[in-house]
Amino acid sequence: GPQMEPRATSSAAAPLRRQFRVLVGVTGSVAALKLPLLVSKLLDIPDLEVAVVTTERAKHFYSPRDVPVTLYSDADEWEMWKRRSDPVLHIDLRRWADLMLVAPLDANTLGKVASGICDNLLTCVIRAWDRSKPLLFCPAMNTAMWEHPITEQQVGQLKDFGYIEIPCVAKKLVCGDQGLGAMAEVGTIVGKVKEVLSQRQLPAELNPG
């Protein structure tokens, strides 16, 4: 998990290890049931390290047993910070990650991010995010929510921040409605992560000289 160990070891014996760190944010859309599949597909990408930050609502849609990486939630922030000298988890996480992927981004968290609300671990990481690093988001919500005019405004706001949208798709949603609002397919999401990583220089300390 994201401890502050050195980013890479390079010695005669061991080649430079180029781990690229992806922090997955998961929120309370029913599409969060795809988290185990998404994490397992990300772990198939060579040299990728994955950690997850979950909201409380998202926990209803997956079992931590099916997520074989470090999974942070709000209580971890409270546990970790007891006194002034203690680390601040959302700041540790913004430093640790090279790329952030919010999948799914539900209507509630979309609204929070668009207006700078940061009332949990995930929104605090995003609020503190270093915008020189890529942040990808996958909206997912009921069609009626998607079609509300506030959605376009708030997605536009996130794009103005420089965040990259992986657009939702039209499907027969789990609630029976047919239309836009379904999270992009996991294959689409993983493909976009690969594309963005291929365009990025590795962090300097991974690629000295």
Ligand SMILES: CC(C)(CO)[C@@H](O)C(=O)NCCC(=O)N/C=C\S
């Ligand atoms: C869950 C999944 C991935 C199954 O294909 C798909 O329905 C979806 O992305 N739904 C997210 C939209 C949503 O949150 N609907 C909430 C009420 S309809």
